[in-house]
Amino acid sequence: MSEVKDATRDGLAGIVGAKSVFTEPEVLETYSRDQSFTPARKPNYVVKPKNLDELQSIVRLANEQLMPIIPYSSGTDFHGAAVPTQGGILVDLSQMNRITELSDLYWSVTVEPGVTFAQLQKEAAKKGLRVQVPLMTPPSASVLSTYLEREPVPGAADFIYGVEQIQTMRVVLPSGESFTLGNPAIEGGPHSHPFGPGLNFWRLFMCAQGTYGITYEMNLRLLPLPKVQKIFFSEFNNVGDAIAAMKQIQRQELGFECFILNSFDLATLVVNEDAATTKSLKNGTYVGLDGAKPWSPAQCQRFDALRQGLPPWTLVVSISAWARNPEEKVEYQELDLRDLAAASGFELKPSVGGITGLDKIIADEMVLPWRMQKRFGYKGTAHSLMFHATGDSIGLIEDALGQLAARYYYSAGDIGAYIQPVERARTFYCAFDLYSNPTDDNDMEKVNAFFNEASEMLINLGAFFDRPYGPWAEMMYRRNGNYAEYLKKIKAQLDPNNIMNPGKLCF
Numbered sequence: 001m002s003e004v005k006d007a008t009r010d011g012l013a014g015i016v017g018a019k020s021v022f023t024e025p026e027v028l029e030t031y032s033r034d035q036s037f038t039p040a041r042k043p044n045y046v047v048k049p050k051n052l053d054e055l056q057s058i059v060r061l062a063n064e065q066l067m068p069i070i071p072y073s074s075g076t077d078f079h080g081a082a083v084p085t086q087g088g089i090l091v092d093l094s095q096m097n098r099i100t101e102l103s104d105l106y107w108s109v110t111v112e113p114g115v116t117f118a119q120l121q122k123e124a125a126k127k128g129l130r131v132q133v134p135l136m137t138p139p140s141a142s143v144l145s146t147y148l149e150r151e152p153v154p155g156a157a158d159f160i161y162g163v164e165q166i167q168t169m170r171v172v173l174p175s176g177e178s179f180t181l182g183n184p185a186i187e188g189g190p191h192s193h194p195f196g197p198g199l200n201f202w203r204l205f206m207c208a209q210g211t212y213g214i215t216y217e218m219n220l221r222l223l224p225l226p227k228v229q230k231i232f233f234s235e236f237n238n239v240g241d242a243i244a245a246m247k248q249i250q251r252q253e254l255g256f257e258c259f260i261l262n263s264f265d266l267a268t269l270v271v272n273e274d275a276a277t278t279k280s281l282k283n284g285t286y287v288g289l290d291g292a293k294p295w296s297p298a299q300c301q302r303f304d305a306l307r308q309g310l311p312p313w314t315l316v317v318s319i320s321a322w323a324r325n326p327e328e329k330v331e332y333q334e335l336d337l338r339d340l341a342a343a344s345g346f347e348l349k350p351s352v353g354g355i356t357g358l359d360k361i362i363a364d365e366m367v368l369p370w371r372m373q374k375r376f377g378y379k380g381t382a383h384s385l386m387f388h389a390t391g392d393s394i395g396l397i398e399d400a401l402g403q404l405a406a407r408y409y410y411s412a413g414d415i416g417a418y419i420q421p422v423e424r425a426r427t428f429y430c431a432f433d434l435y436s437n438p439t440d441d442n443d444m445e446k447v448n449a450f451f452n453e454a455s456e457m458l459i460n461l462g463a464f465f466d467r468p469y470g471p472w473a474e475m476m477y478r479r480n481g482n483y484a485e486y487l488k489k490i491k492a493q494l495d496p497n498n499i500m501n502p503g504k505l506c507f
Ligand SMILES: Cc1cc2nc3c(=O)[nH]c(=O)nc-3n(C[C@H](O)[C@H](O)[C@H](O)COP(=O)(O)OP(=O)(O)OC[C@H]3O[C@@H](n4cnc5c(N)ncnc54)[C@H](O)[C@@H]3O)c2cc1C
Pocket: 070, 071, 072, 073, 074, 075, 076, 077, 078, 081, 082, 093, 113, 134, 136, 137, 138, 141, 142, 143, 144, 145, 146, 148, 149, 151, 208, 209, 210, 211, 213, 214, 215, 216, 287, 372, 373, 376, 384, 386, 431, 501
């Protein structure tokens, strides 16, 4: 081992203790790849800090030694963002997992990066509260980095804060200094306002893939658990009609959670798995480093039968009511929703495809989703095309994706789709999933080529990849060099040595 390597390891051990520094090849291997097509690359060191002091010292050491540093919260990102591009020190933040300031007065909580959705939801429920969870996220995902990476939640967010659940946060800058955003920036301020004073710095650190600093604390908005909830389903033959109905519902501000699933995704959500699999799904460990165990022939049959019995597109809308007159609120919203459906020519149903208890399954998923992980077992792994688009472009995008699939001998029926409104349907968040078998190199190569060509094509059709992971970074920044130049100028000020996750975004 070279001197520099020893010096780094000794330095890290001096900060966190030798037991929290890892250089064993088999450990480094587990941090070297994920389910994306990002080329594997091992870090040189994995280090697990326990507190802010240790984290700051690690960042200062990396700066002194000009070592890349890669923040990693739960490693379930699957888009290659925490896979090192140049080796370096991977900072696994899972030991920083404290939940503090859980308040039923302010409906907010402070979390560290290692806090998972399963952990937080359990604590919040003790006070009758819950955190909103994106439907595709497993229970083992870090709350902080899921929000930091701007994965949207299905609940209707108001226009002031947009889809953000973040109130305030604290960041370790590349220099090792700590920086507080929002009103706690003024000593003793409560966590009630993310903006200012002056510029909204907090957004600078969002979707930065760890390139601008390491967020070590985040204060989030919570919601009360619903007292009464009713869930409705509507069937559509094409995505355009489903979007039109969703727009109407959202414009009238009816309901809370609202989303659309195609028959593939809905069948994945409800298909029965065997009992042994349920545990790993609920723990969020169903998808391992090498993907998920492919479904059994019996499960494939159950899935096909289900899929065939479902409408091509299903719109789901939930009406939730909290402490004040909950029955009354659900009743009048249901009446309004029924009026709107009748006027617009769609039906509201208690289920689709004859599935019993579908409303209960969906209610359960909206508190702690775990069933959507199952889709990885369809072929072994999945690759999401996640973007924002206006309502009128989604039909074109879906058509074009189906046509391109044929050129790759990929069945258009094997594309999963999930769509949710953003800020009352001002725009839409879409996730179209492609599937491949990770043990079959030819299949992986084919789906990788399809994924890349589809990404370019979707951007040309109006898809906005606001989280530019992997190949999307080059595709997005190539289309606006000026924007990338300014990101680089800010980066040069914050991180002159380019130690923070180099190789990501345009850095
Ligand atoms: C089965 C499964 C299905 C999924 N499906 C989807 C899906 O359909 N759509 C979707 O969008 N996501 C999906 N995800 C991703 C999931 O929601 C992630 O859990 C989420 O994005 C957070 O990832 P993470 O905490 O594991 O981040 P990591 O992998 O730890 O990191 C993600 C990025 O954030 C940076 N980072 C991490 N922590 C910090 C920090 N404290 N400060 C600064 N930067 C940091 C990292 O360097 C990296 O660039 C899926 C995950 C799984 C396991």
